[in-house]
Amino acid sequence: MYINGEWLKTDQVFEVNNPATGEKVDTVYFVGEEETNRAIEAAEKAFPQWAAFTAEQRSSYLWRIVEKLQEKKEELAQIITKEMGKTIHHARQEVGSTIAFFQWYAEEARRIYGDIIPPSIANKRIQAIRQPIGVVGAITPWNFPLSMAARKLGPALATGCTVILKPSKEAPLSSIALFQIFDEIGLPKGVANLVIGSSGPIANALMNSKIVRKISFTGSTEVGKVLIAQSAHTVKRVSMELGGHAPFIVFEDADIDLAIDGLLRSKFGSNGQQCICPNRIYVQESIYSEFAEKLKEKVQNIKVGNGLDEQNEMGPLTNEAAIVKIQEQVDNAVRLGACILNGGKRLSDGAYSNGYFYDPTVLSDVTDDMLITREETFGPVIPLLRFQSEEEVIKRANDIEYGLASYFFTNDLSRKYRVSEQLDYGMVGVNDAIPFAVQVPFGGVKESGMGREGGKYGLDDYLDIKMISVQI
Numbered sequence: 077m078y079i080n081g082e083w084l085k086t087d088q089v090f091e092v093n094n095p096a097t098g099e100k101v102d103t104v105y106f107v108g109e110e111e112t113n114r115a116i117e118a119a120e121k122a123f124p125q126w127a128a129f130t131a132e133q134r135s136s137y138l139w140r141i142v143e144k145l146q147e148k149k150e151e152l153a154q155i156i157t158k159e160m161g162k163t164i165h166h167a168r169q170e171v172g173s174t175i176a177f178f179q180w181y182a183e184e185a186r187r188i189y190g191d192i193i194p195p196s197i198a199n200k201r202i203q204a205i206r207q208p209i210g211v212v213g214a215i216t217p218w219n220f221p222l223s224m225a226a227r228k229l230g231p232a233l234a235t236g237c238t239v240i241l242k243p244s245k246e247a248p249l250s251s252i253a254l255f256q257i258f259d260e261i262g263l264p265k266g267v268a269n270l271v272i273g274s275s276g277p278i279a280n281a282l283m284n285s286k287i288v289r290k291i292s293f294t295g296s297t298e299v300g301k302v303l304i305a306q307s308a309h310t311v312k313r314v315s316m317e318l319g320g321h322a323p324f325i326v327f328e329d330a331d332i333d334l335a336i337d338g339l340l341r342s343k344f345g346s347n348g349q350q351c352i353c354p355n356r357i358y359v360q361e362s363i364y365s366e367f368a369e370k371l372k373e374k375v376q377n378i379k380v381g382n383g384l385d386e387q388n389e390m391g392p393l394t395n396e397a398a399i400v401k402i403q404e405q406v407d408n409a410v411r412l413g414a415c416i417l418n419g420g421k422r423l424s425d426g427a428y429s430n431g432y433f434y435d436p437t438v439l440s441d442v443t444d445d446m447l448i449t450r451e452e453t454f455g456p457v458i459p460l461l462r463f464q465s466e467e468e469v470i471k472r473a474n475d476i477e478y479g480l481a482s483y484f485f486t487n488d489l490s491r492k493y494r495v496s497e498q499l500d501y502g503m504v505g506v507n508d509a510i511p512f513a514v515q516v517p518f519g520g521v522k523e524s525g526m527g528r529e530g531g532k533y534g535l536d537d538y539l540d541i542k543m544i545s546v547q548i
Contacts, residue, residue, distance in 0.1 A: 077107050077272060078255045080118035081265030086111065092249055095161040095392040096382040098430040104248050106273040112240065112281035115269035119211040119238040120287045122266030127208045127236035131186045134234060138182035140261040145175045152222060152253055157383040160218050160247040161392040162346045164384055174226040176514040181230035184535060188235060201546045206539040208236035209313060210289035213282035217294050218244035218394055219349045225251055227529045228292045229268065235538040240269045240282065246394055248272045279303065286310050290537065297523050315527030315537045317519055319452050320480030323473035324354035328362045330485035336371050338509025339458065344378065344390050344436060348456040352481040356449055358463045358473065368440050368460055372417045378436045381427060393432040393455060402434055402455035408447040409459065414439045444472065466491065474500040480520035483509055
């Protein structure tokens with residue numbers, strides 16, 4: 077843990093293993109409520125000074141972080157691949173995204189504006205200013221361990237907030253490396269604090285504290301609902317980036333090759349372990365057979381193995397539980413009539429014997445009553461569903477509690493606007509399976525969360541609006 081500018085140890089040690097080989101990568105020290113409360117106190121003490129810094133001063137610290145991240149790009153990518161398994165190519169992309177987030181918010185720190193409001197009475201002057209909300213608790217997942225930290229820490233630090241970061245215990249090493257950078261650049265003590273450990277004790281300390289004014293969480297919908305309920309006791313502000321079950325719709329007038337290439341990139345980019353992954357692939361009846369055959373040929377050629385091997389395109393899953401969940405969904409689909417076009421099983425022979433590998437899978441003849449069309453998969457399985465009409469597929473795509481990302485492919489200009497507006501999701505990619513960037517708002521509707529991260533919108537949840545009225 078890193079609290080008030082110091083690296084500290086505890087009696088509890090946790091081993092981080094490479095999911096591709098089972099080998100130990102490193103060990104980390106675990107903390108509980110007591111240490112988390114110390115981190116909260118440190119953040120509270122540091123807040124007045126950090127909030128009082130000019131925008132240029134805070135920006136200068138963020139630029140120093142950017143410089144250090146650029147110096148250590150390959151080292152950080154190697155850490156990500158070893159701790160959570162994604163290929164080194166995708167890990168490098170994540171480091172690039174991390175740099176982009178800190179760079180963006182180093183610039184945005186200087187653009188936190190207020191308003192002059194016309195008064196109703198001649199002898200009054202009214203303004204609205206935006207001020208940092210205070211101490212923030214940030215909780216990040218294992219699938220994007222570095223970039224998710226940057227997406228929260230960047231705007232929090234830019235606005236003048238102080239932070240306690242709790243990364244996933246499954247992939248904490250990249251967060252440690254990030255805080256080593258904070259230490260090296262001389263970030264003031266207590267501004268950013270790191271606690272690693274079991275979720276319960278740490279979350280309890282953050283949620284029960286009256287000092288912590290905001291929680292930013294990325295994770296499952298189930299846990300998010302618990303945190304939202306707990307936040308009521310102290311009326312904390314919360315931003316939640318929760319689960320997803322993205323529809324991916326291919327209309328008969330679409331460029332099939334473009335759709336397939338986009339699907340493969342989006343679905344297998346992190347071994348299928350993304351909340352924005354396409355989970356229900358709706359293909360219009362007239363092109364269904366052609367689409368399925370072309371997709372099958374592409375998937376058969378995907379190289380699976382240790383993410384550190386430059387030749388591999390897909391790495392392992394994060395743990396045994398992920399394998400079990402995927403197999404349960406595949407078996408359920410087959411029992412109810414789905415056909416396996418490729419994969420459908422764990423890879424366990426030879427080089428795969430010590431890791432959590434699953435064969436890239438394509439299922440055809442999937443129907444809405446199957447488990448895989450209702451539960452988030454978080455694995456490399458593509459279920460293909462048929463549809464007849466635009467009206468039908470929109471209704472089916474929206475008929476779920478999730479509302480994070482959605483995608484559709486068409487060359488009909490009217491349909492591009494019509495379907496975009498009718499899909500009940502926070503993000504829509506039209507002929508674009510990777511619509512995400514540092515400058516755009518990221519977030520969902522319905523049970524996929526609240527609030528937005530990224531771009532200028534990412535500042536809003538870390539700022540309070542204060543009205544000032546002066547009688548002259």
